[in-house]
Every structure is written in structure tokens, then in C-alpha cells.
Amino acid sequence: MSNDRIEKQIELKAPVSRVWRALTDHREFGEWFRVKIDGPFVSGQTSTGHMTYPGYEHVQWNSVIKEIQPERYFSFNWHPAAIDPAIDYSTETPTLVEFTLEETKIGTLLRVVESGFENIPSDRRLEAFRMDEGGWESQLENIENYVTNTP
Template sequence: MEDQITRTIELKAPIERVWKALTDHDEFGSWFRLSLHGPFKVGELTLGVTEYPGHEGLPFWARVVAMDEPRLFSFIWPMDESIRPDDPELDHKTTRVEFTLEPTASGTKLTVRETGFESLPENRRLQAFRDNQGGWDQQTANIKKFVE
């Protein structure tokens, strides 16, 4: 099994616009279909609930790892909504998401990479990977529509 999911998309929007869509919690929530309760800050949790059809009201959290404007935004998040951020086994229940931005002649190249599936419990690993593969297909389409 692979340990990472990678999606790359060309966006017809300036890098500053894409950066804001990724790092402003209200904008991120809009295209990712979340209601977030506060801003993204390095080292801190951002909490919220999902608004995605069929998953409405489920808890969401992410801990920001890096914000290197306008090139890199990264966070860890749980493999499912039952994982709490104070779980002592958190290293084996989260994956890392990185958004890397590069300016192009026509806008911005966005690469989304999620890693860490190998550290998840063996009985959950494959399903989490499959679910997130489809999820990133949808989310890259969502951000494209949002910023263009």
C-alpha cells in the first residue's frame, strides 16, 4: 500500500488568492464544507463541524504544523471523527496534509499531499487511504471552483 496521496491542480488564480482560500478559516470552511470556530495558527488546534452532505455535524479538528506564506500550509488531522486531539496514541491516528503553492504563468500550481497512512492501525489503514483519495479528488475540484 502507498503511504501518500498526491493531487496536483493548476488554478487560474494568483498565488495570494489561493493562499487566502487555504489559510483563512472562513474561506477554507466554505470550499471544504466545514464550519470552523477560529483561525488557523501554527501549533494550535482549529475546531469545527462538517457541513458536507451526509456528514453534517460531525466534529472536525486539525493542528496546524506550518504556515509559510505563500508557499506551504500544513496540518495534521485524525483518521476519523472519533479521535480526540488529546488522545495519547495520536501519532498512530493522524495523517499530515500539505498544500504547496507555486506561481505559474497562468496562476498557481497547487499540490496537495497527505502522508502518514502507514502509521495508522492496520485494520483502518486501507479504508482511510481509499476514503481520502476520493475526498481529495472532490476537494481539489471544490477549491478550483472557489478561487476561479
């Protein structure tokens, strides 16, 4: 297993349009991802806010929206496991998070790939990878519950 790339996928019993809205509407994204985002996702712009997950409310959300291809591809850069308010993570090279959607017979295949862990400083690289490896497992369950239970 590579420690540079996390790849996860889930088949959701929801149409691509529904999954797309849950991914790219900043309010809906915030509901399942547990983050309060200050405004809409716009390609090339920074997205800010703060986490709402219990115990992590002090963590700021900062990402740069890279690309939005409607109902197919959404990506952003961020600093994984950037949870210590005393550390300035902005000097680090961020990872790239990519979501792709594909229509299936039962709904939507959602893939998430996070890459670039090799650029994280060595003293926190493995912990960031470990946190996000488990984090994406949980987040795919969260989006599945969200699109299934929220029309």
C-alpha cells in the first residue's frame, strides 16, 4: 500500500444529480462533512469555515477549490490533519482531494482520491495519512446516509 495516495469508493443509491449537489453545495457538503463553510465553492477560490465535528470545533476549514466539472468531477487542495491551532500549515504543500461521479444501474459510483502525502513534512506525514485514511471511510458513510435520508 502506498502512503502517498488514499483511494476510496462507494456506490450510492441516489442519482448523480443528488450526489453532485451533496458534494458541491457548500451547505449540503457541510451537513455530511461536519463543517460550516462561509460561502459557495468557486473554482480557483479559497473556501473557509470551521469544523463542526465534536471535539474539533477549533479546527479551521481552509481549502482551495481547484476544479468543478458539473456532475462529474470536483477537486480541492487542503492541509490534511491540520488540527493544531499553534501550527502554521500554510507553508506546507497541500494534498489534492478529487471526487469523481459515475452513473451506475443503482445510482452513482462516487470515488475519492487524496494524493500528495509525500509532500507533508515527515514528522506528521504518517499521522496525516492515517487520519485521512479512516476519515474518508467515515465521510463516505456520512454522504451515503445524507443522500439516502435527505431528498
